[in-house]
Amino acid sequence: MAEAESKDKEKPAPPNPKFWEPAPWDHDLQALARRLAKPHGPCTADELKVVAWGPKQVEGYIDVPAAKILDVCRTLRDDAECRYDIAMCISGVDYSNDDPQLAVIYHVLSIEKNRRAQIRTWVPKSDPTLDTVESIWPAANWHERETYDLVGIVFRNHSDLRRILCPEDWVGFPLRKNYEFPKEYHGISCV
Amino acid sequence: MSASLALSLWLQSARLQQQTGAALGSTTAPDSNWTLDLLEWVRTSWLSTKLAGLAGMDQAPALPTWAAAAIGAGIAVGIVIGFVSVVAMFSIWLERRVAGRIQSRIGPNRVGPFGLLQSLADGVKLLLKEDIIPSGADRKLFVLAPALVMASALAMFAAVPMADGAGFTDINLGVLFIVGISALATIGVIMAGWSSNNKWALYGAMREAAQVVSYEVPLGISLLVPVIVGGTLELGAASRLQSGWGGSCWFLFQNPFVLPAFVLYFIAALAENKRAPFDLPESESELVAGFHTEYSGIRFSFFFLEEYAAMFLMSAVGTALFLGGWNFPGIDLLKGGWLIAAQLAVFVVKSMFLVLLMIWIRWTLPRMRVDQVMVMGYKYLTPLSLICVVGASVWEVWAAVPFHERPIWMQLFTPVLVFGVCAVLGAMLRKQAIESAAQPTTRSRIAPRAHAAAH
Amino acid sequence: MASSHPQTTSHSGGTAHSGSAAALPFRPAGSGEYDEDGNLKPKFGRPLAEGEREIVMDVRTQDMEMNMGPQHPSTHGVLRVLLRVDGEVVTQAVPYIGYIHRCAEKIGESVEWIQYLPYTDRYDYLAAMNNNLGYSMAVEKLLGVEIPQRAMYIRTICAELNRIGSHLIAFGTYGLDLGAFTPFFYSFREREWILSIFEKICGARLTYSFIRIGGVFNDAPPGWLEEVEAFCDDFEEKWKEYNDLLSDNLIFVRRTADIGVISKEDALAYGLTGPCLRGSGVKYDLRKDQPYELYSKLEFNVPVGEGKKGQLGDCWDRYDVRMQEMRESVRIIRQCLAGIQEGPVLAKLAAALKVPAGHAYVGIENPRGELGHFVISGGDKKAIRLRVRGPSFCNLSILPKMLPGTMLADSVALIGSIDIVLGEVDR
Incomplete structure (x- = not known):
């Protein structure tokens, strides 16, 4: 094991630059951030933080304030520069136990412009609530239900916020880092 | 239970026959009460005489009429049940083998020669299976339903003459009797669906009710066409009327409107028997298994047998009224028992051919939707069958004389028309198949250095 | 009371289900709901023109709830769809998934x-x-x-x-x-x-x-x-x-x-x-x-x-x-x-x-x-x-x-x- 690791350090895999750089269809996040800021978008320039592409991060993000997620998403869909018509993936992330916040990452796709973008927002673990974007992309309905089910983020104004994959009476949110596996479920041993 | 039901139906039909025969002047074959003859033969046979001698009598005593009738009916019911079972099992075997052929697989071939005993083995398995009645079911109706369904199939069989004078009975209102009794199975199916306490089964029953009621209409009307051509409702008499031209003067060739009527009858029979593409009452992809979802074991096998028995029966009626019954070119050369046997064989083979067609259609076509089935029944089949009835009547009135006295062009018109239609359809299908096979495909070549040197 | 005399109801404005009417091969029975005047509300009604009336048979029918799945031949696995059906017509469908969730x-x-x-x-x-x-x-x-x-x-x-x-x-x-x-x-x-x-x-x-x-x-x-x-x-x-x-x-x-x-x-x-x-x-x-x-x-x-x-x-x-x-x-x-x-x-x-x-x-x-x-x-x-x-x-x-x-x-x-x-x- 250790031998393999040291070997790995001696001969690192050759870097493939195309993986580190944004592809032609990845939206230039700086440009997108400018678009999301006023006057076109709902945010001020300070509120948007761009985590750019790079060897450390590979994929970049725009961090947007949780309070404005609905407006940001509306801009993403309706703005002439963006036109993101598909909410491809909405993921809730619990980075670590030390982190007091949960992240929600939206991967969106524009078929019209053949472009992709990612935005991220943070909600505190103490009050993990966020506005639903179901009204913008109906596809978000099930994604948000799944995020609620597995990560425990409550989406305000969601039309049908129930558990979707786990049973209705499941306790806890499995993808939280502090989740403890149940010993049994309805008398069925889980160990 | 089903046997007793069949028995009562049998006695009723025999009584009906006697009464109507007395009232109208019997047109049936002379030996139609052959079961009583059989009893008389047994009574005077060597064994009976010896047994009577041991008891100190000259000869065995003659049975009272009611007892003779009951025993005769019992024998007939036994034969009917045996025949129905054999035919249904053979049809099941045929279905599975043909389905195997169509689906490029083998089908059952392990039990008996060519897998012929597979149905028997399955029957034994079904007999041994646990008989489950769902807890919420209406037990009486649940138990009665398969018996009723089976009884209707058995009773229908009693009225089908398979050879000249060798039928169980030959009612002079045979067509009416069969159409009437076939509707009895529907009641059984509705009972099964209702009593199962299962929503899918209820759906199946409701669909069956709607479908069968709708398709009885074109079925009955299209059966009127050969009745008009032949002028009789009696199946045996209809068969005898088709014996001209050395056994090939079938109703199909006597009147140009019989062919479309036959097609309509066949389609309506498919729907009546819940066969694909009209198998909505048991459409397994929508209703799980439809009306027999909750049935298992021997009760399920009754539904299963009934389906195949009814298929054979509808085909037998089609054979008797459209395809010349037991007549076949050259069959007149035979005499006596051989003739009866040959007629029986011809009749069964013709009916089995129609069964084969039903099987072929089932494994080829998708299922229709319930409203499409209704639309087809009411908007297309019923008016078309009415047109056929009118057309056939007009043709018969115009011809004015019995078939064999008509001018030769009129006699030849219909056979030429039938074969012409068949030839044109065949040519169209063949052309389509050739065009489909001639679609271009791509070709390629693997790169010369595609293979790694060492393995 | 299941009387079956025809009632005439005139209503103005579309109901919640207006728009579905065109897709249906036939008009299903009434909704089983009654307005304040005791008239049966039509179910799939279109907005009626002024003076136009719709005849509804007053047979009180009820939608049936059916569980399609999780064991059903056509749900391609363990999908369960809770259907509300009006005869053969589906009026509502709620899919339930997660039967083989393994996280x-x-x-x-x-x-x-x-x-x-x-x-x-x-x-x-x-x-x-x-x-x-x-x-x-x-x-x-x-x-x-x-x-x-x-x-x-x-x-x-x-x-x-x-x-x-x-x-x-x-x-x-x-x-x-x-x-x-x-x-x-x-x-x-x-x-x-x-x-x-x-x-x-x-x-x-x-x-x-x-x-x-x-x-x-x-x-x-x-x-x-x-x-x-x-x-x-x-x-x-x-x-x-x-x-x-x-x-x-x-x-x-x-x-x-x-x-x-x-x-x-x-x-x-x-x-x-x-x-x-x-x-x-x-x-x-x-x-x-x-x-x-x-x-x-x-x-x-x-x-x-x-x-x-x-x-x-x-x-x-x-x-x-x-x-x-x-x-x-x-x-x-x-x-x-x-x-x-x-x-x-x-x-x-x-x-x-x-x-x-x-x-x-x-x-x-x-x-x-x-x-x-x-x-x-x-x-x-x-x-x-x-x-x-x-x-x-x-x-x-x-x-x-x-x-x-x-x-x-x-x-x-x-x-x-x-x-x-x-x-x-x-x-």
Whole structure:
């Protein structure tokens, strides 16, 4: 094991630059951030933080304030520069136990412009609530239900916020880092 | 239970026959009460005489009429049940083998020669299976339903003459009797669906009710066409009327409107028997298994047998009224028992051919939707069958004389028309198949250095 | 009181269900609800003109609730749809999923990078090669590892063969849903061959774990490429049989054309991808628009629905897109066979793989749509988060919108045309 690791350090895999750089269809996040800021978008320039592409991060993000997620998403869909018509993936992330916040990452796709973008927002673990974007992309309905089910983020104004994959009476949110596996479920041993 | 039901139906039909025969002047074959003859033969046979001698009598005593009738009916019911079972099992075997052929697989071939005993083995398995009645079911109706369904199939069989004078009975209102009794199975199916306490089964029953009621209409009307051509409702008499031209003067060739009527009858029979593409009452992809979802074991096998028995029966009626019954070119050369046997064989083979067609259609076509089935029944089949009835009547009135006295062009018109239609359809299908096979495909070549040197 | 005298009710303005009326083959019975005056409210009424009256038979009927699934022949697995039905017409549908939920994403956080690979087989078990590919590419993106050329060719061949296999199942089971048994056996005949081809290269028939991080597990055995070519030759002939048997069959067309029409706007709004999106006329294929691996070098068409038999975006269009895609896959495989060269098939990687920290989302074109793997690494042996965006999951989410107003038999046709795999919906 250790031998393999040291070997790995001696001969690192050759870097493939195309993986580190944004592809032609990845939206230039700086440009997108400018678009999301006023006057076109709902945010001020300070509120948007761009985590750019790079060897450390590979994929970049725009961090947007949780309070404005609905407006940001509306801009993403309706703005002439963006036109993101598909909410491809909405993921809730619990980075670590030390982190007091949960992240929600939206991967969106524009078929019209053949472009992709990612935005991220943070909600505190103490009050993990966020506005639903179901009204913008109906596809978000099930994604948000799944995020609620597995990560425990409550989406305000969601039309049908129930558990979707786990049973209705499941306790806890499995993808939280502090989740403890149940010993049994309805008398069925889980160990 | 089903046997007793069949028995009562049998006695009723025999009584009906006697009464109507007395009232109208019997047109049936002379030996139609052959079961009583059989009893008389047994009574005077060597064994009976010896047994009577041991008891100190000259000869065995003659049975009272009611007892003779009951025993005769019992024998007939036994034969009917045996025949129905054999035919249904053979049809099941045929279905599975043909389905195997169509689906490029083998089908059952392990039990008996060519897998012929597979149905028997399955029957034994079904007999041994646990008989489950769902807890919420209406037990009486649940138990009665398969018996009723089976009884209707058995009773229908009693009225089908398979050879000249060798039928169980030959009612002079045979067509009416069969159409009437076939509707009895529907009641059984509705009972099964209702009593199962299962929503899918209820759906199946409701669909069956709607479908069968709708398709009885074109079925009955299209059966009127050969009745008009032949002028009789009696199946045996209809068969005898088709014996001209050395056994090939079938109703199909006597009147140009019989062919479309036959097609309509066949389609309506498919729907009546819940066969694909009209198998909505048991459409397994929508209703799980439809009306027999909750049935298992021997009760399920009754539904299963009934389906195949009814298929054979509808085909037998089609054979008797459209395809010349037991007549076949050259069959007149035979005499006596051989003739009866040959007629029986011809009749069964013709009916089995129609069964084969039903099987072929089932494994080829998708299922229709319930409203499409209704639309087809009411908007297309019923008016078309009415047109056929009118057309056939007009043709018969115009011809004015019995078939064999008509001018030769009129006699030849219909056979030429039938074969012409068949030839044109065949040519169209063949052309389509050739065009489909001639679609271009791509070709390629693997790169010369595609293979790694060492393995 | 179930009196059955006709009542006349005049109402102005559309009810909640107005708009469904046109889609129905007939007008169903009343809603069973009464307004303040005691008049029966019409159910699927259209807005009535001034002075116009609607006659409603006052038979109090009630919608029936039916559980379609989780054990039902046509839900393609353990999908359960709670249907409210008015006779044969579905008025409401609520899908319940999760019956085979295994929390693959939690497993992804608990096992090492390479160990997770077999779990990817298990979500869309009809296209396990494609799942392997998607996961491997996501990890490779973080690793920044170069894949050998020959590995890419073998990956592409396997992925496309698996696409054919998966679409064959879609074709066969769709026939089964509509009551045609025989196409199912025909499609399985060809699929058997694909599976035996896979068995020859990786030993498994369903869950392959063949495409690995850094390449493929092993090289093609002798004669394997020839067999793939023989399959391609044979398949194109067999493909014609499928069309003869099902595609142009009048009953099949009547059952699928104009049924379950998904408009382009709906398809986009509900995040449909793959054949469901292309069936609605959106020409979008990741292999063409955002090419990965070798696809930028290969020539192939992206079939889209054209509304040949009915409206654009109906069940027949989605079915047709899959049928055409099978031929395009054969084209791709042939080009790969013509271009493949010898060489290594697996990049050298450490056994205990540590993946550099970062985020990576990789979407690939699965047979059912975009399979997205979103991996977050903290630079350790295990992932911080491994998110799977299953195409079936998203495609299924349109069901509650599409089912109301269809007939029971059409709902089966609709679910079949979406072509879901519950292993991936539930993950």
